[in-house]
Amino acid sequence: MEILTASHLTKQYGQGPNLVKALDDVSISIHQGEFVAIIGTSGSGKSTLLNMLGGLDRPTSGSVKVDRFELGKLKDEDLTVFRRQRIGFIFQNYNLVPILSAYENIVLPMQLDRKRPDERFLEKVVALLGLEKKLNSMPNQLSGGQQQRVA
Ligand SMILES: Nc1ncnc2c1ncn2[C@@H]1O[C@H](COP(=O)(O)OP(=O)(O)O)[C@@H](O)[C@H]1O
Ligand SMILES: [Mg+2]
Known part of the structure:
Protein backbone atom coordinates (compact mmCIF):
# COMPACT_ATOMS: atom_id res chain seq x y z
CA MET A 1 0.00 0.00 0.00
CA GLU A 2 1.28 3.47 -0.85
CA ILE A 3 1.65 5.52 2.32
CA LEU A 4 3.20 8.61 0.73
CA THR A 5 2.98 10.03 -2.77
CA ALA A 6 4.57 13.27 -3.89
CA SER A 7 3.86 14.50 -7.41
CA HIS A 8 5.75 17.08 -9.44
CA LEU A 9 7.09 19.02 -6.48
CA THR A 10 8.87 22.28 -7.05
CA LYS A 11 10.22 24.62 -4.39
CA GLN A 12 11.75 27.97 -5.14
CA TYR A 13 13.41 30.23 -2.62
CA GLY A 14 14.08 33.92 -3.20
CA GLN A 15 13.35 35.99 -6.28
CA GLY A 16 15.02 37.49 -9.34
CA PRO A 17 18.82 37.08 -9.27
CA ASN A 18 18.53 35.30 -5.88
CA LEU A 19 16.09 32.68 -7.16
CA VAL A 20 17.01 29.13 -6.12
CA LYS A 21 15.16 26.16 -7.57
CA ALA A 22 15.69 23.78 -4.64
CA GLU A 34 9.44 0.70 3.33
CA PHE A 35 12.70 2.32 4.46
CA VAL A 36 13.97 4.97 2.08
CA ALA A 37 17.20 6.95 2.11
CA ILE A 38 17.47 10.18 0.16
CA ILE A 39 21.06 10.72 -0.90
CA GLY A 40 22.66 13.68 -2.60
CA THR A 41 25.42 16.26 -2.37
CA SER A 42 25.16 19.12 0.10
CA GLY A 43 22.72 21.73 -1.17
CA SER A 44 20.99 19.35 -3.58
CA GLY A 45 17.59 19.72 -1.87
CA LYS A 46 17.32 16.79 0.58
CA SER A 47 16.19 18.89 3.56
CA THR A 48 13.85 20.87 1.35
CA LEU A 49 12.25 17.65 0.12
CA LEU A 50 11.89 16.26 3.67
CA ASN A 51 10.30 19.54 4.79
CA MET A 52 7.67 19.13 2.06
CA LEU A 53 7.06 15.42 2.74
CA GLY A 54 6.68 16.02 6.48
CA GLY A 55 4.33 18.96 6.12
CA LEU A 56 6.81 21.40 7.68
CA ASP A 57 6.75 23.67 4.64
CA ARG A 58 4.63 23.97 1.52
CA PRO A 59 5.87 23.40 -2.04
CA THR A 60 5.74 26.16 -4.67
CA SER A 61 3.80 23.67 -6.81
CA VAL A 81 -2.31 18.43 14.08
CA PHE A 82 -1.38 16.16 11.18
CA ARG A 83 2.32 16.62 11.92
CA ARG A 84 1.90 16.12 15.64
CA GLN A 85 -0.03 12.89 15.27
CA ARG A 86 1.56 11.29 12.23
CA ILE A 87 5.04 12.57 11.56
CA GLY A 88 8.23 11.81 13.47
CA PHE A 89 10.97 14.18 12.48
CA ILE A 90 14.56 13.99 13.75
CA PHE A 91 16.25 17.26 12.89
CA GLN A 92 19.92 17.49 11.99
CA ASN A 93 20.47 19.50 15.20
CA TYR A 94 17.77 17.53 17.12
CA ASN A 95 15.81 20.65 18.24
CA LEU A 96 15.02 19.37 21.75
CA VAL A 97 13.37 21.90 24.07
CA PRO A 98 16.32 22.93 26.28
CA ILE A 99 14.29 23.60 29.46
CA LEU A 100 12.55 20.21 29.38
CA SER A 101 14.05 16.90 30.52
CA ALA A 102 14.54 13.99 28.14
CA TYR A 103 11.30 12.42 29.42
CA GLU A 104 9.38 15.68 29.03
CA ASN A 105 10.73 16.12 25.50
CA ILE A 106 9.64 12.60 24.58
CA VAL A 107 6.05 13.00 25.80
CA LEU A 108 5.63 16.65 24.73
CA PRO A 109 3.78 15.93 21.46
CA MET A 110 1.29 13.69 23.29
CA GLN A 111 0.75 16.32 25.96
CA LEU A 112 0.08 18.96 23.30
CA ASP A 113 -2.53 16.50 22.01
CA ARG A 114 -3.97 16.14 25.54
CA LYS A 115 -3.22 12.42 25.44
CA ARG A 116 -1.58 10.28 28.09
CA PRO A 117 1.40 8.26 26.99
CA ASP A 118 1.00 4.48 27.08
CA GLU A 119 3.56 3.97 29.88
CA ARG A 120 4.30 0.33 29.00
CA PHE A 121 4.95 1.15 25.36
CA LEU A 122 7.01 4.16 26.40
CA GLU A 123 9.10 1.97 28.71
CA LYS A 124 9.74 -0.46 25.86
CA VAL A 125 10.84 2.27 23.45
CA VAL A 126 13.03 3.94 26.07
CA ALA A 127 14.72 0.58 26.82
CA LEU A 128 15.19 -0.12 23.12
CA LEU A 129 16.95 3.25 22.80
CA GLY A 130 19.01 2.70 25.98
CA LEU A 131 17.73 5.91 27.57
CA GLU A 132 16.46 4.46 30.88
CA LYS A 133 19.05 6.28 32.97
CA LYS A 134 18.80 9.56 31.11
CA LEU A 135 15.10 10.36 31.36
CA ASN A 136 15.65 13.05 34.00
CA SER A 137 18.63 14.60 32.21
CA MET A 138 18.36 17.93 30.45
CA PRO A 139 19.30 18.06 26.74
CA ASN A 140 22.61 19.84 27.46
CA GLN A 141 23.59 16.89 29.70
CA LEU A 142 23.11 14.38 26.88
CA SER A 143 25.56 13.23 24.24
CA GLY A 144 24.77 13.96 20.60
CA GLY A 145 23.63 10.38 20.06
CA GLN A 146 21.45 10.44 23.18
CA GLN A 147 19.84 13.70 22.06
CA GLN A 148 19.22 12.14 18.67
CA ARG A 149 17.50 9.14 20.25
CA VAL A 150 15.35 11.35 22.46
CA ALA A 151 14.34 13.26 19.32
N1 LIG B 1 15.19 29.16 3.40
C1 LIG B 1 15.96 29.20 2.31
N2 LIG B 1 16.11 30.35 1.60
C2 LIG B 1 16.85 30.38 0.47
N3 LIG B 1 17.50 29.33 -0.03
C3 LIG B 1 17.39 28.16 0.63
C4 LIG B 1 16.63 28.04 1.82
N4 LIG B 1 16.71 26.74 2.26
C5 LIG B 1 17.50 26.11 1.38
N5 LIG B 1 17.91 26.95 0.39
C6 LIG B 1 18.75 26.60 -0.78
O1 LIG B 1 18.12 25.50 -1.44
C7 LIG B 1 19.09 24.55 -1.88
C8 LIG B 1 18.78 23.19 -1.25
O2 LIG B 1 19.03 23.27 0.15
P1 LIG B 1 18.78 22.03 1.13
O3 LIG B 1 17.45 21.44 0.83
O4 LIG B 1 18.98 22.53 2.52
O5 LIG B 1 19.94 21.03 0.69
P2 LIG B 1 20.51 19.70 1.40
O6 LIG B 1 19.65 19.38 2.59
O7 LIG B 1 20.46 18.64 0.33
O8 LIG B 1 21.93 20.01 1.78
C9 LIG B 1 20.45 25.13 -1.49
O9 LIG B 1 20.98 25.79 -2.62
C10 LIG B 1 20.13 26.10 -0.37
O10 LIG B 1 21.06 27.16 -0.34
MG1 LIG C 1 20.12 19.15 4.64
Whole structure:
Protein backbone atom coordinates (compact mmCIF):
# COMPACT_ATOMS: atom_id res chain seq x y z
CA MET A 1 0.00 0.00 0.00
CA GLU A 2 1.28 3.47 -0.85
CA ILE A 3 1.65 5.52 2.32
CA LEU A 4 3.20 8.61 0.73
CA THR A 5 2.98 10.03 -2.77
CA ALA A 6 4.57 13.27 -3.89
CA SER A 7 3.86 14.50 -7.41
CA HIS A 8 5.75 17.08 -9.44
CA LEU A 9 7.09 19.02 -6.48
CA THR A 10 8.87 22.28 -7.05
CA LYS A 11 10.22 24.62 -4.39
CA GLN A 12 11.75 27.97 -5.14
CA TYR A 13 13.41 30.23 -2.62
CA GLY A 14 14.08 33.92 -3.20
CA GLN A 15 13.35 35.99 -6.28
CA GLY A 16 15.02 37.49 -9.34
CA PRO A 17 18.82 37.08 -9.27
CA ASN A 18 18.53 35.30 -5.88
CA LEU A 19 16.09 32.68 -7.16
CA VAL A 20 17.01 29.13 -6.12
CA LYS A 21 15.16 26.16 -7.57
CA ALA A 22 15.69 23.78 -4.64
CA LEU A 23 13.25 21.20 -6.05
CA ASP A 24 12.51 20.95 -9.75
CA ASP A 25 9.76 18.45 -10.57
CA VAL A 26 10.32 15.76 -7.94
CA SER A 27 7.96 12.79 -7.71
CA ILE A 28 8.29 9.91 -5.27
CA SER A 29 6.11 7.11 -4.00
CA ILE A 30 6.73 5.21 -0.77
CA HIS A 31 4.99 2.05 0.41
CA GLN A 32 3.97 1.29 3.97
CA GLY A 33 6.84 -0.32 5.88
CA GLU A 34 9.44 0.70 3.33
CA PHE A 35 12.70 2.32 4.46
CA VAL A 36 13.97 4.97 2.08
CA ALA A 37 17.20 6.95 2.11
CA ILE A 38 17.47 10.18 0.16
CA ILE A 39 21.06 10.72 -0.90
CA GLY A 40 22.66 13.68 -2.60
CA THR A 41 25.42 16.26 -2.37
CA SER A 42 25.16 19.12 0.10
CA GLY A 43 22.72 21.73 -1.17
CA SER A 44 20.99 19.35 -3.58
CA GLY A 45 17.59 19.72 -1.87
CA LYS A 46 17.32 16.79 0.58
CA SER A 47 16.19 18.89 3.56
CA THR A 48 13.85 20.87 1.35
CA LEU A 49 12.25 17.65 0.12
CA LEU A 50 11.89 16.26 3.67
CA ASN A 51 10.30 19.54 4.79
CA MET A 52 7.67 19.13 2.06
CA LEU A 53 7.06 15.42 2.74
CA GLY A 54 6.68 16.02 6.48
CA GLY A 55 4.33 18.96 6.12
CA LEU A 56 6.81 21.40 7.68
CA ASP A 57 6.75 23.67 4.64
CA ARG A 58 4.63 23.97 1.52
CA PRO A 59 5.87 23.40 -2.04
CA THR A 60 5.74 26.16 -4.67
CA SER A 61 3.80 23.67 -6.81
CA GLY A 62 2.94 19.99 -6.82
CA SER A 63 1.22 17.84 -4.24
CA VAL A 64 2.01 15.62 -1.28
CA LYS A 65 -0.36 12.92 -0.07
CA VAL A 66 0.35 11.01 3.15
CA ASP A 67 -2.05 8.19 3.99
CA ARG A 68 -5.41 9.79 3.14
CA PHE A 69 -4.29 13.38 3.72
CA GLU A 70 -3.68 15.72 0.81
CA LEU A 71 -1.33 18.14 2.61
CA GLY A 72 -1.95 21.06 0.25
CA LYS A 73 -5.63 20.99 1.18
CA LEU A 74 -5.05 21.21 4.93
CA LYS A 75 -5.29 24.57 6.68
CA ASP A 76 -2.24 25.50 8.77
CA GLU A 77 -3.97 24.41 11.98
CA ASP A 78 -4.95 21.02 10.55
CA LEU A 79 -1.45 20.60 9.16
CA THR A 80 -0.08 21.17 12.67
CA VAL A 81 -2.31 18.43 14.08
CA PHE A 82 -1.38 16.16 11.18
CA ARG A 83 2.32 16.62 11.92
CA ARG A 84 1.90 16.12 15.64
CA GLN A 85 -0.03 12.89 15.27
CA ARG A 86 1.56 11.29 12.23
CA ILE A 87 5.04 12.57 11.56
CA GLY A 88 8.23 11.81 13.47
CA PHE A 89 10.97 14.18 12.48
CA ILE A 90 14.56 13.99 13.75
CA PHE A 91 16.25 17.26 12.89
CA GLN A 92 19.92 17.49 11.99
CA ASN A 93 20.47 19.50 15.20
CA TYR A 94 17.77 17.53 17.12
CA ASN A 95 15.81 20.65 18.24
CA LEU A 96 15.02 19.37 21.75
CA VAL A 97 13.37 21.90 24.07
CA PRO A 98 16.32 22.93 26.28
CA ILE A 99 14.29 23.60 29.46
CA LEU A 100 12.55 20.21 29.38
CA SER A 101 14.05 16.90 30.52
CA ALA A 102 14.54 13.99 28.14
CA TYR A 103 11.30 12.42 29.42
CA GLU A 104 9.38 15.68 29.03
CA ASN A 105 10.73 16.12 25.50
CA ILE A 106 9.64 12.60 24.58
CA VAL A 107 6.05 13.00 25.80
CA LEU A 108 5.63 16.65 24.73
CA PRO A 109 3.78 15.93 21.46
CA MET A 110 1.29 13.69 23.29
CA GLN A 111 0.75 16.32 25.96
CA LEU A 112 0.08 18.96 23.30
CA ASP A 113 -2.53 16.50 22.01
CA ARG A 114 -3.97 16.14 25.54
CA LYS A 115 -3.22 12.42 25.44
CA ARG A 116 -1.58 10.28 28.09
CA PRO A 117 1.40 8.26 26.99
CA ASP A 118 1.00 4.48 27.08
CA GLU A 119 3.56 3.97 29.88
CA ARG A 120 4.30 0.33 29.00
CA PHE A 121 4.95 1.15 25.36
CA LEU A 122 7.01 4.16 26.40
CA GLU A 123 9.10 1.97 28.71
CA LYS A 124 9.74 -0.46 25.86
CA VAL A 125 10.84 2.27 23.45
CA VAL A 126 13.03 3.94 26.07
CA ALA A 127 14.72 0.58 26.82
CA LEU A 128 15.19 -0.12 23.12
CA LEU A 129 16.95 3.25 22.80
CA GLY A 130 19.01 2.70 25.98
CA LEU A 131 17.73 5.91 27.57
CA GLU A 132 16.46 4.46 30.88
CA LYS A 133 19.05 6.28 32.97
CA LYS A 134 18.80 9.56 31.11
CA LEU A 135 15.10 10.36 31.36
CA ASN A 136 15.65 13.05 34.00
CA SER A 137 18.63 14.60 32.21
CA MET A 138 18.36 17.93 30.45
CA PRO A 139 19.30 18.06 26.74
CA ASN A 140 22.61 19.84 27.46
CA GLN A 141 23.59 16.89 29.70
CA LEU A 142 23.11 14.38 26.88
CA SER A 143 25.56 13.23 24.24
CA GLY A 144 24.77 13.96 20.60
CA GLY A 145 23.63 10.38 20.06
CA GLN A 146 21.45 10.44 23.18
CA GLN A 147 19.84 13.70 22.06
CA GLN A 148 19.22 12.14 18.67
CA ARG A 149 17.50 9.14 20.25
CA VAL A 150 15.35 11.35 22.46
CA ALA A 151 14.34 13.26 19.32
N1 LIG B 1 15.19 29.16 3.40
C1 LIG B 1 15.96 29.20 2.31
N2 LIG B 1 16.11 30.35 1.60
C2 LIG B 1 16.85 30.38 0.47
N3 LIG B 1 17.50 29.33 -0.03
C3 LIG B 1 17.39 28.16 0.63
C4 LIG B 1 16.63 28.04 1.82
N4 LIG B 1 16.71 26.74 2.26
C5 LIG B 1 17.50 26.11 1.38
N5 LIG B 1 17.91 26.95 0.39
C6 LIG B 1 18.75 26.60 -0.78
O1 LIG B 1 18.12 25.50 -1.44
C7 LIG B 1 19.09 24.55 -1.88
C8 LIG B 1 18.78 23.19 -1.25
O2 LIG B 1 19.03 23.27 0.15
P1 LIG B 1 18.78 22.03 1.13
O3 LIG B 1 17.45 21.44 0.83
O4 LIG B 1 18.98 22.53 2.52
O5 LIG B 1 19.94 21.03 0.69
P2 LIG B 1 20.51 19.70 1.40
O6 LIG B 1 19.65 19.38 2.59
O7 LIG B 1 20.46 18.64 0.33
O8 LIG B 1 21.93 20.01 1.78
C9 LIG B 1 20.45 25.13 -1.49
O9 LIG B 1 20.98 25.79 -2.62
C10 LIG B 1 20.13 26.10 -0.37
O10 LIG B 1 21.06 27.16 -0.34
MG1 LIG C 1 20.12 19.15 4.64
